Amino acid sequence: MSEIEKIIPIEVLRYRPEQDTEPVLQTFQVPFTDDMSVLQGLQYIKDYLDGSLSFRWSCRMAICGSCGMMVNGIPSLSCKTFLRDYYPVGLRIEALAHFPIERDLVIVMDDFIEKLESIKPYIIPKKPRTLIEGEYLQTPTERDAYEQFSSCINCMLCYAACPQYGLNSKFIGPGIMALLHRYNIDSRDGGKAQRMEMVNAEDGVFDCTAVGYCSKVCPKHVDPGNAVNLNKMESAKDYFLRFVMPKGTGK
Amino acid sequence: MSANLKRSNQPIFWLLFGAGGMLSALLGPMLVFITGIAIPLGLIFSPETMSYSHMHAFAHHWIGAGFIWVIVSLFLWHAGHRIFHSLHDVGIHAGTLARIICYGIPLLATVLAARSLIPSLI
Incomplete structure (x- = not known):
């Protein structure tokens, strides 16, 4: 693979009830390739940068309906939204609007x-x-x-x-x-x-x-x-x- | 979610709103053009078209009276319902007062329009 590794800033709305009194934004620098979805970006964060990040996901192919979140303020399935479309500016990921937040990107449904x-x-x-x-x-x-x-x-x-x-x-x-x-x-x-x-x-x-x-x-x-x-x-x-x-x- | 299954009375207002919306979309621009632009400027129609005597005769025929009544009342029902729901959209949580004002004005206008048009028919 000759592609030079690109890095994109991902801002994530965190809410850890045991330490945060209100939701706060946290930015992660995530290396990515053009075929990576926003969900894969979050999985990278969880695997390599901060294991405490919580979010729902399952099928990775827009059929289970688990990974809905706000991407730059637009309700989106994170598996169907791609990091390349936000490079190099970066993106902000928040829990789905209008629902109470249980933890990080997990909402009370x-x-x-x-x-x-x-x-x-x-x-x-x-x-x-x-x-x-x-x-x-x-x-x-x-x-x-x-x-x-x-x-x-x-x-x-x-x-x-x-x-x-x-x-x-x-x-x-x-x-x-x-x-x-x-x-x-x-x-x-x-x-x-x-x-x-x-x-x-x-x-x-x-x-x-x-x-x-x-x-x-x-x-x-x-x-x-x-x-x-x-x-x-x-x-x-x-x-x-x-x-x-x-x-x-x-x- | 509280299981509030009380039947809403909105169908009445929604149907009046829908009827008014249909009429205003179909006739509104045309009426604005005829009454506000074409007749005062003497385009197409002569300025005499909407003279007092002409309009008086129009309002004395049941078709003309019915047309005026429907246009006045349904346009207002449409506007009232839209304003009522728009209040909610802009964050004013419309309560009983807003309901009375938004639906009261069309109701009043409907009754007043009927009252002033019906005698002209008898």
Whole structure:
């Protein structure tokens, strides 16, 4: 390898509850090659410079959704962001915005997990089927309806991007709405009426002000902003049609 | 997350906002051009187009009255809702007072516009 070793300054937001009263920035000089991701930069720091640095990661290929962090203030998957794009100025890495910090780049994600559970992110059959009746069939067109929304990897970048979630974390938020929508429009699902309660609630879909940054930062090309907007109309229909449809509009 | 599942009343305001937004996007620029630029300058239309007698007759026909009522009220519902949510965006945590002002003005204008237009039809 003829390439001369390059060094990039990486500024990392540290928070070690046993010694820091508030988060502080610490700069590391990291040697890197052009194929190194920001995550690999952090791994270099942990392996060779400071073993106490904490961050979440797993797959290194943008499928697990663990390594979301703020890179120069933009919610990013660190495995999908490359050091070469920040050379020679350097970059600043911080914990995902809008979430409490547990330690260094590790955030407390309890709120997200609770919301995820609350929307019942699984298919609730319209009526139970016995094994002998076979599988639930679906046409390619029916599958296409929700496919985009099913790409969500729960990385929470859209929550770090959402100014409304930042102002009021009770807001159900973009990613959860995308997942909720994914199940509601699945032809095999019959749980829409139950999930609409979350959409219609005061902390539901109407806290969104259609900023759209959620959809921009999504690393999996999901369009959570669209899911939120579609559900505003669904919720408005539900609001008025409940008077004429005694059982609610959920199928 | 507290499980606050109380149904939001926002659909009412959101639909009025949406209707007003659609109308203002489609008709707003055209109305500004006709009433604010074209007629005063005598472009395309003669300055007489919006004379008192013409506008009086317009407001006395149910289609004209309906048009004025819809434009005045829905434009204001759109503006009120947008201002209400923008307050939140700029960090003013809008409470009951902001709600009353932002939705009260459109409501008042809707009622007043109807009150002044309906007698002209009878």
